[in-house]
Amino acid sequence: MTTRAPEPGDDRLSQLVELVVELASGDRGARMQPSPASDEIDAVIVGINMMAEELQALDADLEARVTERTLQLEQAQLQLERLALYDPLTGLANRTLLADRIGQAMARADRGAAPPAVLLLDLDGFKAVNDSFGHAVGDLLLMEVASRLRAVVRESDTVARLGGDEFALVVIDATNDQVLEMAERIRTALQAPAQLGDQVCWVSASIGVCFAVRGQQADALLRDADTAMYEAKGTTRGAVQIYETRMHTAALSRVRLADQLRGAIAGGQLRVHYQSIVDLQDGRTSGVEVLVRWQHPTRGLLLPAEFIGVAEDTGMIAALDRWVLDTALAQLAGWRATVLGDSAFTMHLNISPIELRSPRFADEVLGSLAHHGISPADLVLEVTETQMTGDDAQTLQALETLRRAGIAVAIDDFGTGYSSIGYVRQKFLDLVKIDRALVTGLDTDPQQHRVAAAILAIVDAFGLDAVAEGVETAAQAEELRGLGCRFGQGIYWCAPMSAAPMTMHLTAAAHATKRAAS
Numbered sequence: 001m002t003t004r005a006p007e008p009g010d011d012r013l014s015q016l017v018e019l020v021v022e023l024a025s026g027d028r029g030a031r032m033q034p035s036p037a038s039d040e041i042d043a044v045i046v047g048i049n050m051m052a053e054e055l056q057a058l059d060a061d062l063e064a065r066v067t068e069r070t071l072q073l074e075q076a077q078l079q080l081e082r083l084a085l086y087d088p089l090t091g092l093a094n095r096t097l098l099a100d101r102i103g104q105a106m107a108r109a110d111r112g113a114a115p116p117a118v119l120l121l122d123l124d125g126f127k128a129v130n131d132s133f134g135h136a137v138g139d140l141l142l143m144e145v146a147s148r149l150r151a152v153v154r155e156s157d158t159v160a161r162l163g164g165d166e167f168a169l170v171v172i173d174a175t176n177d178q179v180l181e182m183a184e185r186i187r188t189a190l191q192a193p194a195q196l197g198d199q200v201c202w203v204s205a206s207i208g209v210c211f212a213v214r215g216q217q218a219d220a221l222l223r224d225a226d227t228a229m230y231e232a233k234g235t236t237r238g239a240v241q242i243y244e245t246r247m248h249t250a251a252l253s254r255v256r257l258a259d260q261l262r263g264a265i266a267g268g269q270l271r272v273h274y275q276s277i278v279d280l281q282d283g284r285t286s287g288v289e290v291l292v293r294w295q296h297p298t299r300g301l302l303l304p305a306e307f308i309g310v311a312e313d314t315g316m317i318a319a320l321d322r323w324v325l326d327t328a329l330a331q332l333a334g335w336r337a338t339v340l341g342d343s344a345f346t347m348h349l350n351i352s353p354i355e356l357r358s359p360r361f362a363d364e365v366l367g368s369l370a371h372h373g374i375s376p377a378d379l380v381l382e383v384t385e386t387q388m389t390g391d392d393a394q395t396l397q398a399l400e401t402l403r404r405a406g407i408a409v410a411i412d413d414f415g416t417g418y419s420s421i422g423y424v425r426q427k428f429l430d431l432v433k434i435d436r437a438l439v440t441g442l443d444t445d446p447q448q449h450r451v452a453a454a455i456l457a458i459v460d461a462f463g464l465d466a467v468a469e470g471v472e473t474a475a476q477a478e479e480l481r482g483l484g485c486r487f488g489q490g491i492y493w494c495a496p497m498s499a500a501p502m503t504m505h506l507t508a509a510a511h512a513t514k515r516a517a518s
Contacts, residue, residue: 012041019048028056087161089139090146098160098168102218105172115212117179119169120225121186121205124237126165128357128395129201140196141203148189152182167205168222176211183207183240191238204238206230211242227251234309258314260296261307265319269295272327273496276505277348277467277489280481285509287346287380289489290328291496292320308352317352322364325349329372329379331499336374339506348380348410353395356383362401376406380431384412399428410467414455432459434485436470443475456483 015032022030031049034042085097093101105116123145130138142165149159149167158170169186171179187207194201208229212221224243230251232241264270274288294302311317332347355361369376381402399409410431438455441448459466468480471490480488494505 012045016041016045016048019045019052023048023052023055028052028059090143090161092146092149092167093158093160095160095162098158098162098170099218099222101158101170102212102221105170106212106214106216106218106221108172109212109214114173114175115214115216117171117174117176117209117211118221118225119171119179119183119186120162120208120210120222120229121167121169122229122233123165123190124204124206124233126203127354129203133196133199133201137196137199137201141194141201144194144196145190145203145205149186152185152189168225179209179211180240180242183209187238187240206233206238207240208232209240209242230313254310257307258310258316261294261310261314261316264294264296265316265323269297270320270323271295271301271498272324272331273498274331274502275489275496276494276502276509277346277487278493280477280485280488284513285493285506286344286487287348288502289348289382290324290350292324304350312352312354317354318358321352321355322368325365325368326372329368329374332374332378333372335503335506339503339510343510346378346380346408348382350382350412353384356395356398358398362398362405365402365407366405376402377408380408380410382410382412382433396428403428403430413469414459429464432464432466433489434459434466434468436490439468439470439476439480439490443473443479449479452480453483456480456485460484 012032012035019030019032031052032045034045085094085100086092087094102116102118105113109115123141126138126141129141142161145167146159146161149169153159153169153171156172160168160170162168169182171182174182187205190203190205194203206229208225208227208231210221210225210228228241228243232239235241271293273291273293275291276285277287277289278284279286292304292308294307296302308317308320311320328347328349332345335345336342365379365381366376369379381399383399403409408430409428410433411429412433413435414432434452434455438448438452442452443449456466465486467487467489468476468485469489471477471480471488471492473492476490477488477492497505
């Protein structure tokens with residue numbers, strides 16, 4: 001390359017300056033063609049062209065990155081908006097979006113449209129599925145329920161998952177009859193078995209229905225539907241209940257009772273009573289059943305039926321059951337030391353189905369026995385027929401663990417539930433408690449006598465002992481003895497009583513046994 005001054009009329013330098021100005025102003029496509037001279041000026045032109053190419057490539061790359069980042073931000077914003085309004089597991093609307101849809105429907109009603117209806121669903125038996133098969137299967141079940149709900153409702157309706165196993169629907173432009181028909185379709189759709197991987201699950205849903213009135217707020221509408229749902233749950237599985245005004249008062253009373261029960265557990269208002277169980281062959285007191293009571297400060301002594309359901313619904317049942325277990329076993333240890341010695345004697349304890357499904361339940365029972373120095377053979381756990389139905393793996397595992405440790409299991413209220421005799425035989429049982437309904441009229445009604453005789457014969461054929469509940473007369477006790485019933489329980493021998501009078505009762509019974517033996 002030669003070095004020489006530009007020829008007169010050579011304007012390449014001025015063109016080069018213009019190129020640099022264009023590039024600096026943002027025109028990355030500007031270029032300058034080198035001359036045939038191939039001198040120093042052309043070398044600069046080539047260098048600037050190459051720099052322009054690099055700048056153009058960098059700009060294109062930067063623009064692509066900005067575009068990609070902008071798209072990502074837009075997608076993230078959409079995702080955030082979706083997370084704010086939709087349930088991530090099922091893809092259904094969440095509580096926030098549901099409330100907005102209710103508000104829109106109520107605004108339409110204010111302009112003359114029909115008020116909406118809200119249906120609130122709670123799955124029956126979902127906790128058992130979760131506890132038995134794990135949360136992964138539980139999530140699959142929730143997604144299956146969501147799919148079935150989508151298939152039943154109309155495009156104009158909103159389906160939402162409120163959390164856990166609760167779902168809700170907002171139904172617009174429908175008559176009351178059409179809403180109830182939809183509730184029935186939902187109930188039917190959910191009753192079909194669900195194939196979830198290797199597991200087959202059966203669930204149903206308790207449904208509360210609330211028909212809105214103009215001017216009603218979304219939270220009040222949901223609250224009333226929830227109240228109706230709990231009313232449905234208290235009847236039978238898979239029930240549909242329409243909200244009535246009286247339910248609000250009952251719900252408030254239930255909330256107040258729950259608050260009072262929390263204070264009762266912490267404040268020492270609970271009481272343990274005992275009722276004796278008698279060997280019908282020799283009249284000996286062979287054990288007691290533990291019965292919890294609540295000494296309410298204003299309502300007096302409350303029976304379990306008045307507060308156990310509240311304890312289960314509010315999660316207080318675990319603390320209540322543990323308190324009853326420890327209190328009763330401490331009392332049994334005291335009786336062993338002062339009255340019973342090493343004589344054969346069992347303590348019967350009723351178990352909540354919720355506690356029985358807890359993975360920690362068996363360990364807690366065995367730990368409490370060890371703490372109080374009580375032999376597992378001294379404890380009988382009573383479960384109801386309804387607790388023994390269904391393939392609840394956690395329940396069966398807990399019962400098997402406890403029986404292996406030496407604890408006996410009794411089925412309570414036998415003869416009034418819906419489980420078959422053959423089904424009961426397959427479970428982990430040692431004892432059957434005959435419901436008082438089969439004992440009433442035993443000595444006066446021939447048909448009742450035949451029914452009781454048949455039940456006791458079947459129980460005996462299975463190699464199980466029976467305890468007849470609700471024995472009130474000597475005649476009933478004698479009839480039961482003649483039918484081969486091993487044990488009896490009822491006010492004929494003694495009513496439920498607190499620890500002090502039961503101690504006196506057991507002491508008197510022990511003295512009578514000694515006198516009879518001598």
